[in-house]
Amino acid sequence: MLPLAHIPVQPSSQDCLAWSSDGELAVAAGEDVYLLIPQNGGPEPWTHVRITASNFTTGEWPRQEQASFKEMSIGEEQARATVTALAWSPPGLAKHRRSVLAVLSSNLILSLWASDSNPTDLDSWKRVLIVNKVLSSESRLQQRIRSIAWAPTNPQHVDRRATFSRRKWGISLLAIADDSNGLYILEVSSPFAGQFFDWNVEVLRRDNIPVSNSSTDRPSLLNLAMNANQFINRIEFGTWDDNIPIVYRTCGINHFASVSIHKRPPSRERSKDIPGHECITVSLDEAHPGDANMPSQLIVTPLIKARMVAEKEKFGLDNNIGSHVMVRTWGLASINKLVAACITLHPAKMVESTAPFEGTATILFDASNDSDNAKSVFPWQSTAEVDVAKAQMSILDTILDQNLHRPLALNKLDLRIIYTAFCGSLLLSNHKRNQRLQALVAILNLIEGRAGVNLLAEHRALLSIKNTQQLSDQELVKIIGEMTEARGQAESSSRSPEKALLDLCPFCPESKQIIPFDSFAEAYCPQKHHFARCALTLLPLLEPGITKRCINCKREFFDEQSHPGIQMRLSQRLGPITIDDSNIESIGAGQENTALVKHSLASVLFDKFDHCPYCGGKFCG
Numbered sequence: 001m002l003p004l005a006h007i008p009v010q011p012s013s014q015d016c017l018a019w020s021s022d023g024e025l026a027v028a029a030g031e032d033v034y035l036l037i038p039q040n041g042g043p044e045p046w047t048h049v050r051i052t053a054s055n056f057t058t059g060e061w062p063r064q065e066q067a068s069f070k071e072m073s074i075g076e077e078q079a080r081a082t083v084t085a086l087a088w089s090p091p092g093l094a095k096h097r098r099s100v101l102a103v104l105s106s107n108l109i110l111s112l113w114a115s116d117s118n119p120t121d122l123d124s125w126k127r128v129l130i131v132n133k134v135l136s137s138e139s140r141l142q143q144r145i146r147s148i149a150w151a152p153t154n155p156q157h158v159d160r161r162a163t164f165s166r167r168k169w170g171i172s173l174l175a176i177a178d179d180s181n182g183l184y185i186l187e188v189s190s191p192f193a194g195q196f197f198d199w200n201v202e203v204l205r206r207d208n209i210p211v212s213n214s215s216t217d218r219p220s221l222l223n224l225a226m227n228a229n230q231f232i233n234r235i236e237f238g239t240w241d242d243n244i245p246i247v248y249r250t251c252g253i254n255h256f257a258s259v260s261i262h263k264r265p266p267s268r269e270r271s272k273d274i275p276g277h278e279c280i281t282v283s284l285d286e287a288h289p290g291d292a293n294m295p296s297q298l299i300v301t302p303l304i305k306a307r308m309v310a311e312k313e314k315f316g317l318d319n320n321i322g323s324h325v326m327v328r329t330w331g332l333a334s335i336n337k338l339v340a341a342c343i344t345l346h347p348a349k350m351v352e353s354t355a356p357f358e359g360t361a362t363i364l365f366d367a368s369n370d371s372d373n374a375k376s377v378f379p380w381q382s383t384a385e386v387d388v389a390k391a392q393m394s395i396l397d398t399i400l401d402q403n404l405h406r407p408l409a410l411n412k413l414d415l416r417i418i419y420t421a422f423c424g425s426l427l428l429s430n431h432k433r434n435q436r437l438q439a440l441v442a443i444l445n446l447i448e449g450r451a452g453v454n455l456l457a458e459h460r461a462l463l464s465i466k467n468t469q470q471l472s473d474q475e476l477v478k479i480i481g482e483m484t485e486a487r488g489q490a491e492s493s494s495r496s497p498e499k500a501l502l503d504l505c506p507f508c509p510e511s512k513q514i515i516p517f518d519s520f521a522e523a524y525c526p527q528k529h530h531f532a533r534c535a536l537t538l539l540p541l542l543e544p545g546i547t548k549r550c551i552n553c554k555r556e557f558f559d560e561q562s563h564p565g566i567q568m569r570l571s572q573r574l575g576p577i578t579i580d581d582s583n584i585e586s587i588g589a590g591q592e593n594t595a596l597v598k599h600s601l602a603s604v605l606f607d608k609f610d611h612c613p614y615c616g617g618k619f620c621g
Contacts, residue, residue, distance in 0.1 A: 002045055002338070002365040004307065009034050009050075010344070010359025012082045017333035017342050017363075020088035020099040022618055024119065025333070025340060025363070028083035030356065033103055033113070036363070037120050040552055047120040051113065053103045053127075054081035060130055061109060064140075071140040073179065079106035090153040092169025095192050095561065096548065096619040097610050100128070102174065108132075108144035110176065112188070112199070118620040129199040131176065131186070141180035149175045149235035151244060151259070163607055164599070169193060171261070171280065173204075175246060177232035181209045183248060185259060185282045204282045209250065238293040245287045245294050256294070258287040298332040303366040304341045311362055315345040324348045330361065339366045386553060391614040392520060393428060395536060396421050398608060399601070400443055407599075412498060413565040414601035415451050418443060419501040420538045422458070423517040426465060426480055427473075437466050451499050457486035477518045488514025505529050506542050515540050534558045536609055537602070552617030559621060560606040 009029030016028040025036040025046075031054035036046040067073065085104040093100045094114040101113045112129040119125070136142040153170035162168045172193070174186045185205045189196045209232060230251050238245035243260040260283045287294075300308075308327055316325045326348040333340050341364045346352055398404070399421040408414070422443050425436055440462055444455050461483040465471065471479075484502060491500045492512050505513040505525035513525040523531040523540040531540040534547075535555040541547055548559040560566045611618055 002367065004311070004365065005036060005046060005363040007034055007036075007048065007361050007363065008359070009361055010356055011330040011342055011361055013084050013086070013331070015085070015331040017331040017340055018086040018088050018101070019333045019335035019338075019340070020101070021091045021335070022098060023335060024088070024099070026086045026088070026101055027342060027361070027363070028086050029361075030082050031080060031105075033083055033086065033101070035119075039120075049120060049122050049125070051122065051125050053083055053111070053113070054105060056081075056109070056111075056130075060111075060127065061132070067140045073108065073140075073144060075106050075108050076140075076144060079108075081105040081107045081109070085148055087148050087150050089150050089172055089174070089188065090170060092153075093172050093188060093190050093193050097169060097192075098618060100172075100188070100190070102131075102148050102150065104145060104148050108146065108179065110145040110148060114190075120620075128190075129188075129201065131174070131201055134186070134201045134203060135178060135184070139180060142178045142182060144179035145176050146179060146231045147177045147233055147235045147248075149237055149246075151175065151237045151246075152239065154240040154244070154261070156240070157261070163604060168607075168610075173259075173261075173282075174201075175235050175237070175259075177209075177235060177248065179231060181231055181250070183207045183209050183232065183235075183284070185284070187280070204280065205284060207284050209248070209255070236295040238291065238295045241293055243285075245291050246284075247295060254289070256287040256289055256291070258285050258291075259283070260285065298334055298339070300329070300332065300341060301339055301366045304339065304364050307364045307366075308341075308343060311343070311345060311364075319347065321347050321350070324350065337367060340364065341366075386615050388614060389428065392424070395538075395605075395609070395613055396425050396428070398605060399537075400425065400439065402439070402442060402446075404604065405446060405601070408601050408604065409599065410450050411565075411600055411602075415447055416501055416503075416539060417537045417601060417605070419447055420517060422447075423480055423484065424520060424538050426461070427476055427520070434466075437462065447501070451501065452496075453490075453499050453501070455487075457483050457490075481516055481518050484514070484516035484518075488516065503540050503542060532556050535612075535614065536605060548619045548621035550612035550615060550617040551620050553612060553615045555612065555614060557619065558606075559619075560603070566600075566602045566606060 007027065007029075009027060009032065011028060012030045013028040018026045020026070023038040027034040027036070029050075031052060033051045033053050035049040035051065037049060039045060039047055064076070067076070082105060083103055084106050085102075087102045089100040089102065091097055091099050095116055098115065098119070102110060103113055104110045110131040111127045112131065113125055114128050115121075115124040116126055117124040132143050132145060135145075151173035153172075157167060158170045159167045172188045174188050176184045176186065178184070183206070184203060187202045187204055189200045189202070191198060232248045232250050234249040236247045238247070243258045245256060245258050248255050248257070262281050262283065263279070312325045312327055316322050324347060326346045328344050328346060330342040330344065343362050343364065344360070345362070399417060405418075410418075422440055425440055428436075441459075444458055444462070447453070448455055461479050464479060465476070488502055491497075491502060491514060494500075502514045502516070503523075505515055505527065507529045508525055508527055513527055515523050515525050515531065517523070517538075519533070520538060521533055521535075523533050531542060533540055534557050535550075536557050539558070541556060541558070546559055546562045546564075547556050549556045558566055
């Protein structure tokens with residue numbers, strides 16, 4: 001069971017909590033967003049990160065002229081930009097397939113925040129987009145945002161086998177309401193999901209929501225004033241079927257609708273469209289409150305109530321006020337079967353004097369509905385044993401897939417990856433050993449043809465292993481070590497370094513020491529300089545600042561966004577790859593000299609394994 005968390009903030013919203021699918025808990029805390037990032041295996045269950053969300057540069061949001069009296073908003077003109085609403089996107093939109101945090105402040109500006117490396121590092125959090133910029137500029141009312149909600153991912157829109165496609169993690173839909181009671185359905189895209197250079201928001205639909213008049217026959221002046229500015233102050237999505245219900249509230253009254261997604265044929269002006277980008281439209285129809293897919297209401301669980309009572313008694317004893325204690329609840333949130341509640345404690349029947357910086361909130365947790373909390377609260381914290389050999393076999397099968405190579409533009413880095421995978425395949429032994437060894441002959445022929453080198457030592461090593469019925473691991477390592485040593489000698493004497501298939505030790509530049517392959521995890525040069533290997537490409541990690549790691553099993557990988565040879569640019573994302581017998585020839589060598597963009601093996605590899613192939617954990621770094 002998770003212990004309660006005391007955080008030094010004063011909540012600023014009646015619904016101040018938001019869970020991400022990765023277990024990150026965000027708390028609306030005045031002008032800041034307070035994050036609790038779950039830790040795996042550390043002494044403390046959380047890392048605390050405090051983001052200041054109230055500062056905007058003129059480049060992010062330029063100064064606005066004073067609005068007319070009819071369109072004036074005290075929130076826009078005078079507010080301190082305190083956080084009024086938080087919402088996490090479904091996973092897959094941010095780097096390393098993480099979620100994006102939408103932050104709505106009291107100056108009616110909605111900004112999207114994302115971590116570009118390690119979410120526990122404050123400096124990694126950046127404001128990536130301000131949604132108000134894409135709204136209509138005809139009216140100030142239509143540029144102000146009152147409420148927000150992310151739609152959950154539709155399982156029918158997700159295809160994890162798709163390559164370089166936003167369908168791999170689904171379409172990110174965001175619903176917002178402006179100050180003129182316009183209800184928007186937006187699609188949010190990013191450089192890490194889809195085919196866009198930068199963060200992008202597209203307005204799919206806008207509907208004017210009629211506001212019912214007051215039922216008072218003889219309204220007071222206060223009633224007239226309050227009803228003059230009615231707006232949508234809450235939006236919630238249900239769950240997907242063929243469509244998804246949406247509930248929005250105005251003047252305390254809930255209204256029900258359903259959202260449907262339809263494909264739209266691309267426009268004829270292809271110069272304005274992104275190749276491979278799927279155009280969609282949405283429709284908004286009426287719905288009934290009794291729909292089974294409507295959003296459910298969270299309630300305070302018995303365990304959280306008991307913890308509230310315990311905290312109330314402790315507060316009374318600590319402050320010597322007995323039972324004169326008042327508990328205020330600031331919101332509930334849930335992820336999987338874990339429920340969190342945010343409370344503050346105050347003295348009752350007396351005056352309380354406190355400063356904003358002295359505020360303290362308490363987060364209470366309840367996972368009692370889950371019989372095995374450690375395995376299901378956070379997906380990456382599963383205690384199940386990792387089948388390393390199975391994961392390695394899956395990686396090698398992908399790298400050595402002959403059907404995959406034919407439509408790819410194999411570069412120098414790709415050939416090094418294929419050669420290293422060839423060495424790794426010689427080390428593995430399973431029931432398909434003979435079949436795999438036979439396929440490796442074609443791999444050697446591929447490398448010889450693309451790199452223009454003679455792999456005689458490799459053919460001899462492969463023949464030696466095939467002709468021997470049983471070899472120990474030590475004997476296999478010896479054969480592969482002699483093979484790579486011969487390859488290193490050939491490359492050292494060669495005058496064509498661009499054809500090298502093995503890496504040079506950066507600490508032995510004069511002697512040009514080749515790093516042989518003898519392990520999946522580690523690499524040593526002949527002078528015993530030690531390097532870790534990328535757990536995906538199996539290449540040695542020779543430089544700092546170009547790696548990422550799994551937050552669960554701690555394995556290290558190349559970071560495809562930082563490595564100069566793997567950077568997944570827009571040009572590598574144009575059009576998904578589909579490998580089948582009908583299109584292998586049409587997208588093969590005949591296109592090499594055309595203007596059509598072809599994918600590299602490295603980019604395909606990192607797109608397919610966008611989370612840890614060993615334990616399923618997310619990456620950071």
